[in-house]
Amino acid sequence: DRGSVQNSPKLYDVEYLMPVSLGTPSQQLNLDLDTGSSDLWVFSTLLKESMVNGQTLYNPNASTTSDKMEGYTWKITYGDQSYSSGDVYIDTVTIGDLTVSTQAVEAAKVVSEEFTADSDNDGLVGLGFGIINTVQPYKQKTFFEKAMPGLDSPVFTADLKAGAPGRYNFGYIDDDAYSGNITYVPVNSTDGFWRWVSPGFQVGSAGSFNSTRIHGIADTGTTLLLLPDSVCDAFYSQIASAEYEPSQGGYTFECGDPTVPDFYFGTANGQMIRIPGSYMSYSKTDTGSSRCFGGMQSDSGVGFTIWGDVALKAAFVVFDQGSEQLGWAEK
Numbered sequence: 001d002r003g004s005v006q007n008s009p010k011l012y013d014v015e016y017l018m019p020v021s022l023g024t025p026s027q028q029l030n031l032d033l034d035t036g037s038s039d040l041w042v043f044s045t046l047l048k049e050s051m052v053n054g055q056t057l058y059n060p061n062a063s064t065t066s067d068k069m070e071g072y073t074w075k076i077t078y079g080d081q082s083y084s085s086g087d088v089y090i091d092t093v094t095i096g097d098l099t100v101s102t103q104a105v106e107a108a109k110v111v112s113e114e115f116t117a118d119s120d121n122d123g124l125v126g127l128g129f130g131i132i133n134t135v136q137p138y139k140q141k142t143f144f145e146k147a148m149p150g151l152d153s154p155v156f157t158a159d160l161k162a163g164a165p166g167r168y169n170f171g172y173i174d175d176d177a178y179s180g181n182i183t184y185v186p187v188n189s190t191d192g193f194w195r196w197v198s199p200g201f202q203v204g205s206a207g208s209f210n211s212t213r214i215h216g217i218a219d220t221g222t223t224l225l226l227l228p229d230s231v232c233d234a235f236y237s238q239i240a241s242a243e244y245e246p247s248q249g250g251y252t253f254e255c256g257d258p259t260v261p262d263f264y265f266g267t268a269n270g271q272m273i274r275i276p277g278s279y280m281s282y283s284k285t286d287t288g289s290s291r292c293f294g295g296m297q298s299d300s301g302v303g304f305t306i307w308g309d310v311a312l313k314a315a316f317v318v319f320d321q322g323s324e325q326l327g328w329a330e331k
């Protein structure tokens with residue numbers, strides 16, 4: 001079996017949403033595929049109205065195939081201190097023609113203001129490893145873990161694009177979606193993330209390769225590229241107008257600065273993925289400002305590097321849960 005679904009970026013590529021069908025008759029929600037967490041949770045009719053702001057709500061009582069998991073609850077807090085919590089139902093979930101008939105659907109009863117404010121986002125599909133699923137008393141499998149046994153191949157792929165729709169595929173690799181070869185690196189899933197080691201980086205096409213091992217995770221759910229301070233310094237020192245502005249929360253530079261270089265990160269066997277300098281102008285710091293917030297920021301405060309959407313949209317990425325490896329290709 002296999003599946004394929006289009007993803008669509010929101011403004012500034014801050015997140016990528018995909019249509020997902022839940023229940024019978026099907027209820028379609030727009031969800032954020034998030035390899036940095038492992039809960040499938042949705043805005044639901046269990047929420048107080050004050051916490052809802054335009055989102056589409058999953059109504060378990062309107063689904064003839066939903067079963068409440070009595071006594072089961074969930075609660076998740078993300079690194080930016082956003083959070084959500086609620087009850088758990090078993091129901092059918094379809095993503096891009098791929099159906100899991102007995103998926104744990106975590107229906108929100110409480111969401112933090114960040115989620116309420118994000119009116120396009122109806123919830124998350126966590127495709128990290130099930131070991132970090134938050135359902136109590138017994139953790140639940142991710143959508144991919146439930147689907148995996150029936151798939152042609154135990155992989156899903158992420159093809160995120162800058163300012164344009166891309167695609168998530170399940171169970172197969174579309175050889176027309178990338179150029180050159182796919183280079184695989186081993187993944188350590190012990191802490192539930194797609195964690196891997198990059199051999200180093202290079203700033204600019206004429207720069208030298210810095211052989212410094214970077215331990216990090218591939219995270220479709222995090223917008224930015226969060227890297228060690230030493231790497232950020234090496235990058236921003238090449239941009240004439242760059243400054244570290246704590247008041248803005250990180251590195252900024254003049255949006256039109258022509259000196260913004262490309263950034264290359266190593267994968268394996270000498271392969272490097274090139275992130276165009278244009279991806280590093282994340283967003284204007286304030287309305288009317290001429291300064292842009294950098295797409296690369298420090299990972300201090302996280303404890304490991306997060307290869308978020310700024311990096312992932314430069315590549316075709318294979319999440320191979322069968323052999324616990326990540327595949328990287330240019331495109």
Ligand SMILES: O=C(CNCc1ccccc1)Nc1scc(-c2ccccc2)c1C(=O)NCc1ccccc1
Binds near residue numbers: 302306
């Ligand atoms: O939590 C995730 C993946 N989910 C991100 C997400 C998606 C939708 C809504 C809310 C959150 N990834 C990880 S792993 C580790 C962290 C982290 C980040 C900063 C400090 C400590 C831990 C994060 C994370 O929170 N990512 C999202 C994020 C938000 C704001 C700033 C940085 C990262």
